[in-house]
Amino acid sequence: MRSTVVLGAFLALLATCATAFSETPVLRIAVLKFGTVNWELDTIKHHQLDTARGFDLEVNGVAGGAAAKIALQGGEADIIVSDWLWVARQRAAGKDFVFLPYSKSVGGLLVSGDSPAKSLADIKGGRIGIAGGPLDKSWLILNAYTMKTHGFDLAGSTEQVFGAPPLIYKTALAGDLDGAINFWHFAAKMKAGGMRELVSVAQAAESLGLDPDMPLLGYVFDGALLRDNPDLVQGFAQASRAAKDILARDDAEWDRLRELMKAKTDAQFEALKAGFRQGIPAPGPVDETSARRMFDLVVELTGEELVGKAKALPDGVFVHFGS
CATH class of the missing domain: 3.40.190.10 (Periplasmic binding protein-like II)
Known part of the structure; x- marks a missing residue:
């Protein structure tokens, strides 16, 4: 019992x-x-x-x-x-x-550590790798910023190479691109690998009157x-x-x-x-x-x-x- x-x-x-x-x-x-x-x-x-x-x-x-x-x-x-x-x-x-x-967190446009580029104007005629496709928000903001600050269309003045973030990461580190825009954590690894940021999306956004902390x-x-x-x-x-x-x-x-x-x-x-x-x-x-x-x-x-x-x-x- x-x-x-x-x-x-x-x-x-x-x-x-x-x-x-x-x-x-x-x-x-x-x-x-x-x-x-x-x-x-x-x-x-x-x-x-x-x-x-x-x-x-x-x-x-x-x-x-x-x-x-x-x-x-x-x-x-x-x-x-x-x-x-x-x-x-x-x-x-x-x-x-x-x-x-x-x-x-946002990325920016990165170039190789030994690139002579000092501004986006120096990227004209080059190849830019972009993760996220042609409607990537960072790419759109940087393009608008270039038009405002340098007076030319970045999309019409460069060749864009669209690809997945790991591909853009590897291609950029290999030196096969004149510039690259990637998701922030890949951009962080690219900087750790010796690349430098030419302009950040936050900087571009602020120049356009947008809140960089959005x-x-x-x-x-x-x-x-x-x-x-x-x-x-x-x-x-x-x-x-x-x-x-x-x-x-x-x-x-x-x-x-x-x-x-x-x-x-x-x-x-x-x-x-x-x-x-x-x-x-x-x-x-x-x-x-x-x-x-x-x-x-x-x-x-x-x-x-x-x-x-x-x-x-x-x-x-x-x-x-x-x-």
Whole structure:
């Protein structure tokens, strides 16, 4: 009889635990398998910043940005990482996505360490490698900057070589390009490999009257999640900020992440760490006045190619509680 009572109590305890576990909401995030956002997400999981705020973060790696967007739109993911210009395009098309800032890191146009180029005017007639395609935001901003400061069309005065970030990285380091624009973490590795920045996107943006601290990349999720579960979304925002705070101040945390970062040299490791830290946006909501200025410039430069039917920044793009 006693064994039956003990067994019954044990099974009741298991049931209680299972119920408690099943009641913990799960947030599924789909991100590039080797993207830099994994450093922040790993920090969240390692320090249990998610469970401390009442949710379980489930990280799923995907092969590319398009796959992540398909997962979000198909209900297979709750969160992805993208830029707010994509969110604006989706909202203009009637889709209810919203944006929470993640990073303000941007790259620039790099040249080899022994290049004689002193400004973008010296790149005329050369070959520029560009990661992200002809509608890459860094490329668009640098092209507009060149027109304003040097009076010529960079796109019409150079040969562009578009390719995946690793290809642009390798080609540039091999000396086969006169200049290269790459995602910030590849740019950091290129600098560590001896290349130098001719002009940064932040510098170009400021010259164009844009806010150089505008976070372009962020966490994107369905607006219904924010309306139906505001505490859950705020918990995620708080976990993200707590992870950023750890990464901003704790060098030991970066030592723990080094294998995940795939840094091949100490120089690469330090450049990646510094680049991530520089890209941490200030807490609080996005400055929508600055966002409108950037959006208007993008509309002017690309028409419908990048932002679709939107002629002005749609309402509701940005999450408004403090992050």
